[in-house]
Amino acid sequence: MLAECAAYLSTKNLTIIDLLEEVYNKYGFFKEKQVNRYIKGLQGQIMITNIMEYFRKAELEQIADVRITKMVDYENDKTADSEGSKYYLPKSNVIQYYLEDDSVVTLRPSGTEPKIKFYFSTKAKDKALAEKKLKNYINDIIVQVDKLISEGK
Numbered sequence: 001m002l003a004e005c006a007a008y009l010s011t012k013n014l015t016i017i018d019l020l021e022e023v024y025n026k027y028g029f030f031k032e033k034q035v036n037r038y039i040k041g042l043q044g045q046i047m048i049t050n051i052m053e054y055f056r057k058a059e060l061e062q063i064a065d066v067r068i069t070k071m072v073d074y075e076n077d078k079t080a081d082s083e084g085s086k087y088y089l090p091k092s093n094v095i096q097y098y099l100e101d102d103s104v105v106t107l108r109p110s111g112t113e114p115k116i117k118f119y120f121s122t123k124a125k126d127k128a129l130a131e132k133k134l135k136n137y138i139n140d141i142i143v144q145v146d147k148l149i150s151e152g153k
Contacts, residue, residue, distance in 0.1 A: 005019070024127075027123075028125055028130075029123060029124055029125070029127045029129075029130040030121070030122070030123045030130065031121075031122055031123070031124075031127075031130040031131055031133075032120065032121045032134075033119075033120050033134055033138065034117060034118065034119050034120075035117075035118045035120070035138055035142055036110075036116070036117050036118070037115060037116050037118075037142075037145055037146075037149065038114055038115045039115065039116070039149060040114045041114070043152075044114045045114065047148070047152070048109045048114075048115075048116045049109075050148070051107075051116055051145055051148055051149075052093060052095065052107065052109065052116070054144075054148060055095050056073055056075075056076070056095065060097065063099060063105055063137055063140050064133075064136035064137050064139070064140040065136075066099045066100055066101055066103065066133075066137075067099065067100040068098065068099055068100075069098050069099065069100050070097075070098040071095065071097050071098075072095070072096045072098070073094075073095050074089060074092040074093070074094040074095070074096070075091050075092060075093050075094070075095075092108070093108060093109055094106065094107070095107045099137075101122070101124075101133070102123060103120070103121060103122035103123070103133060104120075104121045104122075105137055106118070106119040106120075106121075107119075107141075116145070118138075118141060118142065120134055120137050120138055120141075122134050122137065
């Protein structure tokens with residue numbers, strides 16, 4: 001299928017990269033990154049639990065100067081699997097922040113390793129802006145997490 005696409009584009013003097021650029025220009029540039037913090041041992045497990053509780057109680061209004069429009073706590077909230085659905089997702093130790101610019105920040109402990117995972121997703125009109133936004137969100141959240149870890153909370 002990809003070869004057929006490339007062959008078709010070549011008849012128009014275009015490449016797959018040209019098509020991808022068109023898609024980016026039409027829909028925006030999407031950037032995602034996962035950041036992990038490993039905290040070993042029983043104390044690490046306690047600290048990961050405390051970090052999740054910190055964010056549950058923090059009542060953040062913004063991340064990196066961008067307003068939070070919705071916070072979903074999948075452990076304590078009844079969350080439908082899609083808009084208008086009557087089917088609810090199972091409880092899970094996950095927190096998601098939806099930002100005014102359609103970015104999403106997700107926090108969750110690993111179920112198999114001594115780590116807490118942070119997922120950052122954003123989009124922007126160009127690649128540089130998407131990367132800048134992603135970096136700002138990561139810095140804001142991870143600075144808070146690293147401070148909690150260094151304080152042993």
